[in-house]
Amino acid sequence: MTFSPALLVLEDGSIYRGRSYGAKGETFGEAVFTTGMTGYQETLTDPSYYKQIVIQTAPHIGNTGINDEDDESRKIWVSGYVVRDPSRISSNWRSKRSLEEELKRQNIVSISGIDTRALTRHLRDKGAMRSGIFSGELDNKNQDYFLKKVLESPQMKGADLCGAVTTSKAFNVKANGVKKFKVAALDLGIKNGILQRLTNRGIELEVLPVTSNFDEIMKYEVDGIFLSNGPGDPATASHAIDLTKRILKENIPLFGICFGNQILGRAVGFETYKLTFGHRGINQPVMDLTTKKVEITTHNHGFAVKAPIDKESETEFGRVMVSHICLNDNVVEGLALKDKKAFSVQYHPEAAAGPHDADYLFDRFTELMSKK
Amino acid sequence: MPKRRDINSVLVIGSGPIVIGQACEFDYSGTQACRVLKAEGIRVILLNSNPATIMTDPEFADATYVEPITTDILEKIIQKEKPDAILPTLGGQTALNAAMALHKEGILDKYKVELIGAKVEAIERGENREKFKSIVSNIGGKSAKSEICHSLEECLDSALKLGYPLVVRPSFTMGGAGSGIAYDEEDLIKFVATGLQASPTSEVLLEESIIGWKEFELELMRDHHDNVVIICSIENFDPMGVHTGDSITVAPAMTLTDREYQHMRDIAIAVIREVGVDTGGCNIQFAINPVDGRMIVIEMNPRVSRSSALASKATGFPIAKIAAKLAIGYTLDEIPNDITKETPASFEPTLDYVVVKVPRFAFEKFPGADTKLTTHMKSVGEAMAIGRNFSEALQKALRSLEKKDAQFDFSKVTESKEDLIEKCKYPTDGRINSVQRSLLSGISLQEVHEASAIDPWFLDQIMLINEIANEIKLANKLDFDLLKYAKSHGFSDLQVAQIRNTTEDEIRELRINLNLRPVYKTVDTCAAEFEAKTPYHYSSYDRETEVAKSNKNKVIILGSGPNRIGQGIEFDYSCVHAAQTLKLAGFETIMVNCNPETVSTDYDTSDRLYFEPLTLEDVLEVVHAEKQSGNLIGVIVQLGGQTPLGLAQKLKDNFVPIVGTSPEAIHLAEERGAFGEVLEKANLISPEHGMASSFIEAKEIASRIGYPVLVRPSYVLGGRGMEIVYDEEMLLKYIEKATQINPEHPVLVDRFLDDALEIDVDALFDGKEMFLGGIMEHIEEAGVHSGDSACSLPPISLSAKHIEQIRESTYAIGTGIGVIGLMNVQYALAGETLYVLEANPRASRTVPFVSKATGISLAKACARIMLGATIKELRNEGLLPKNKDGATTFKESPIAVKEAVLPFGRFRGVDSILGPEMKSTGEVMGIDTSFGTAFAKAQSGAYSGGLPLKGNVFVSIADRDKESMVELIKKLKDLGFNIYASSGTASYIKKFGIDSKQLRKHHLGEVEGETTSVQAIRNGDIDLVVNTPYGVGPRTDGYQIRTAATDMSVPCITTAQGLKAALAGIESLQKSGFRVKSLQEWAKDINSAREKMVS
């Protein structure tokens, strides 16, 4: 029972004592909780979690180790990881190494032995906030030091983070099977799951850096454009928003996911706002307002689009309707343009981790591109 | 899509008696369904033969029929009540099969009633194993290689193709009834016979064995708008080959990556769509090959199941309640989540804790039973525990079993490695303990994994527990950190004490001094994402507690823990009643229990629910937490059976207020010597007896009072370890065994009363007055445990004088002990002498039966009395009748007969004779105007087929019974039966002019041209067996006859009294058949008769 101590300190001064897990050191980020019971590997490698300290409400983490297939991007993005009972061994035929080894290898400062439920309840009531994990040499540091460091770290509101996660140069991904379409995907922090879902439908992808402009994109002679998920405050993404306006004007088929939904929302003139504690989990009920069917979906968003649910909105680009809502809190989860070939969802139809109920949206995209 | 308007009345079918594989979880689901339907303004008609259920309380339905669940009865109810629809998916396999039978007989069409919940075609597709396989392959899933067979010949052919070992799985069954793993042809022949017999469609599936793969279950719900959600994933600790009902199971699944889990989810959703379960719940089982992840679909149950109850308790998502709403037209998104109230039910619960279920077995009651676990379920109950991690939940679950040796033992391992490995190989009750001991002894995880196929992740968790035990042992001093570490991995104070060689009290004191106490977390379906409005708690050693303050007066009700033989649903019934009535009386009710199958552990039943083990430590902590948050009036220990009763004194010693009968008074009834004095003062007698702590003493007592004697350990329930001993040699054998049963308590030796009539009485006391709840006369003579004996209320042969004597004696005993609340007394009437066998100062097994038969809620009255109400007040209030009591009968009173249901069919090779040790798992009630019909109804409810009305009877009677039974056999003949008999019986009855066909004795061996009795039974030529036992043991003919009858489901009568009752039943059935009458109609008749008596 010899453990090396660690602390999780929140910006409101609360302190949670635990054990050092993964790498030792100091790390900062917005404390957010996710309620998924499976898929920690996907979560850790999801670029949308950049600059966030992620708390897993599921107590046992690491049971199936880390394998070579389930990463959602090239590395772990979370700035820190908070768990209750990390696994001591990995048990799965696909497992290649343990989660702790991986966290250490990628230098992710983490903490275990935390009452993650108490922490989650706190964040639920007080909202997501800045936080820090401290481990290693703690003896000569005091509470004031920890809190000061946390308060010095940047806020999520107003954070422009896409630049840090996007690909540095364009790359091509071949269609799986016969090529039917070519799509440019603006990488705001794109997940591998999205690439797979698109290419599985005969789409060849050009994945482009976030800074790409319209002409650069159009050089690839694409049938459609995809706006990916990604971290940060959508209000800061002015380049992507302007780009989207141009795409709409030209009426090129457009599909956006998560951050992409917020960008489309802002492009047509809606506001975005920060949710108290966000939606992060893989059990969220979303209703497709066109069919009234409920799908269980993966969410990972701290911001949302503000738009009227009960009626269409007249915008610069014609009529826009809210196509999907989250049934838990009526947050806008999808937008559809009636007069343009564009739609987007706030959640993750590519799942990874999570259920596949919303997979049909990728088909909607190919249908949209087929419509001449 | 809101509620359907074309459904105004629904017939709900219950699951009948508690049997292995189908326990009180269906009372839980049925009760929820009835509640929902009623609240929706639908007229609810209910059929269930089990009187011990909450669902059959008259207030849950508009017309409650406690009648056998047969096609005939169902048709009569449909004819009379004209329901618009039938809901068959909440009453287990029994209800599903009953509905299928109605369809096959054309009754659904004839009366134009619709099945809701699942359509006939969907049931057919889900339950017919062959159709199901093709569905799985249609949607791109895989099943194990298999062949479907309808005869032994087909099976032998298929076996050649598939190779051994093979799994035999009958269609339309549950609990693995009739299934098994065949390693060779001999096994196969054995299993196929029972398998074909068990399947209502005489169909079995032979399947390649995938023993050792990982086993999982998903619970799903679907609405008619095709929304599907997964409520819970469950992983079996025990790999494939052990029925999920017998496996230790864990929720959520622990060893799946998201990819595998989502693949499983996709397949499950495709299956439910393809099968076409259009509304409601269903359960799908999977196997995964741990080596390469290959996934196979094992089966689906297109209905609410045992696992659904577990999943509901594990997640807080009330599957049955929602299923009932979906069945009448709602969609998931239209129904609010019960716990958050604000979010909808169309979501998937997520857990921030771990749930472990452990099965409870009763092999000790069935000597000779094969204790290996297999595909055929053998457990009689289960306990569930919730913890913030697996180790905590597991250790809590193990101590919830209340079974000696169930908790991990950390003493030095002395067994050899070979022995330990051998024990890990074969699944048995307690294999997990062998696994833990193996790891403790230093055998490597890999080796244990290879022997047991248990996933390494689970094994590592057990290693962790062992490591902590070792740290506790080696620590110089137990400090806060170490003790907290141990507690957060589920160690009990007692375990820590054992490791440290000290006492539980001392560890508790240390812990309290360190201010180390559990916190209580909430089961909220959403991992704290939303606020929970329902106080459904479990303990953990963590940072923050969620128990809310309250200013109401609180009462804690201690439940009865896992079902076991002798302590089952009946006790849950009483606890639930207490919660209901005390809530109404303005108290805040707090339930503590750990049985996931029950109504008491529904978070709606009480104001607060603590899902906790019922050990002293766990209960004291709940008491502490509740004292911190408000005013605790007291704890009720009287309603949950022996489990809470056994805690009474220790709770009191720890300054916990006990309401009702005081622990001192309890002692007066439970301790033989003290009870003897109570009897003496009251001028009552008990059978001559003595108490022995050695064989010599026992021998002396036995020779003083004369053989046969009845011997037993003190402080037992359900006649545990009780035997009739005929001579000194048997006595010696017994003492050798008995002293191991319970070393702290001596052995009691009683004179055995031969040929005595046994009587059971339930009565209420308020300190001054007595209210007699009911007097039951047993059908079988004393010597057959009261729980196994059929009985009649009112008594059929007692005179008014006897009844008066019983009333007076009961009053004297109750006041002598000082009972406040309920008491149960058992008497034996031998000749004209009334003996007192025992008094139980608590609600008894018969309380629900008495309440149903008389229409008086004894448990509710008991709860009120414990909290200070008087019988007089309750009479005025209307909770008890204004005048007279449950022992008064009127011309209009029905006769109710209770019959016990025995699990012999599950334990191949166990003798089916009855004795003083209880063996039944459940009961049914038959209620009618005459004893004969009521008895026949009870038989029909207890055994498929019930009493035969014609055909062949085989009689084989012990010499001592021959004289008394001749008349009865003659009567059988007069009623039109053909008599077959064994040689001795045949020649004896011949002297009285009864001709019979003689069958060869089994032990003489089989010969060409002459059938033995056993052959005749196995050939299906016999419709009724009458066999009174002479000698016990597997070599006797009697044993073989009874076993054959059990295997073939032929009714088997083993006593003269039983035959007498059966004759009455057959006679009245032949005359008039069954009529149906609801409890509400009976109550109306009884009440108006009572009214008349006043005026």
Ligand SMILES: Nc1ncnc2c1ncn2[C@@H]1O[C@H](COP(=O)(O)OP(=O)(O)O)[C@@H](O)[C@H]1O
């Ligand atoms: N092919 C097989 N090989 C090994 N074990 C099996 C096989 N099929 C089923 N089992 C085991 O038998 C148990 C009971 O089978 P199941 O079809 O679920 O019956 P029931 O309908 O009675 O629940 C399962 O829980 C599983 O452990």
Ligand SMILES: Nc1ncnc2c1ncn2[C@@H]1O[C@H](COP(=O)(O)OP(=O)(O)O)[C@@H](O)[C@H]1O
């Ligand atoms: N002296 C006796 N003579 C005959 N039968 C007895 C005698 N004592 C007990 N029995 C039988 O044994 C059964 C179990 O005994 P009981 O004292 O009720 O045990 P338990 O507390 O386990 O219910 C009784 O129901 C009765 O049939």
Ligand SMILES: [Mg+2]
């Ligand atoms: Mg089944």
Ligand SMILES: [Mg+2]
């Ligand atoms: Mg099963």
